[in-house]
Amino acid sequence: MLTSQTTQQRCPCGSEKSFAFCCEPYIEGQKPAPTAEQLMRSRYTAFALGAIDYLIDTTVPEKRELIDRAIVAEQIQFTTWTGLTILNKEAGSKEDTQGVVEFEAAFETEDDQCILHERSSFYAKNGQWYYADGEVNVRSVA
Known part of the structure; x- marks a missing residue:
């Protein structure tokens, strides 16, 4: 569960909004992300905050069993996770049923600093966006 301190902070997705008025309502299940980009941003935030259930729940149902929670x-x-940059988006609006979001996500591990570059595909069904898959490339920047 997220703390009140977390909700007052700026959202990790880089929107410049507070977490409470950005990704929190999606991650907490209060409402679905309205666009493919917002789902992608909220999934980045879920990775940053450790919201594993949200990551699983927002993956297309037919691929959830492939996710190893451990x-x-x-x-x-x-x-x-240290930063998110949206590079491009194709479709993915409230009216669409498919969308693509291309982004770079910066991250650090104990041994390295890296950039994950991904072109992600999303699908909407009954007003709910889902992550389908992505073309991923990771490069070290350290």
Whole structure:
């Protein structure tokens, strides 16, 4: 569960809004993310804050069984996410059923500083956006 201190802080997704008025309502299940970009931002925030259930719940149902909760938890424990940059987006609005978001996410581990570059595909069904898959490239910047 997230603390009140967390909700007062600026959202990790880089929107410049407070967490309470940005990704928190999505992560806490109060409402679905309205666009593919907002889902992607909230999933980045979920990685940063360790909200594993949200990451699983927002993955397309047919791919959820492929997610190993223990591996995700370990990755979250040893990774500090330090920044998100949206590079491009295609469709993914409230009216769409598909969308693509290309982004870079900076992160640090004990041994390295890296940039994850991803072109993610999203699908909407009944007003709920889901992460489907992505083309991922990770490079060291240290």
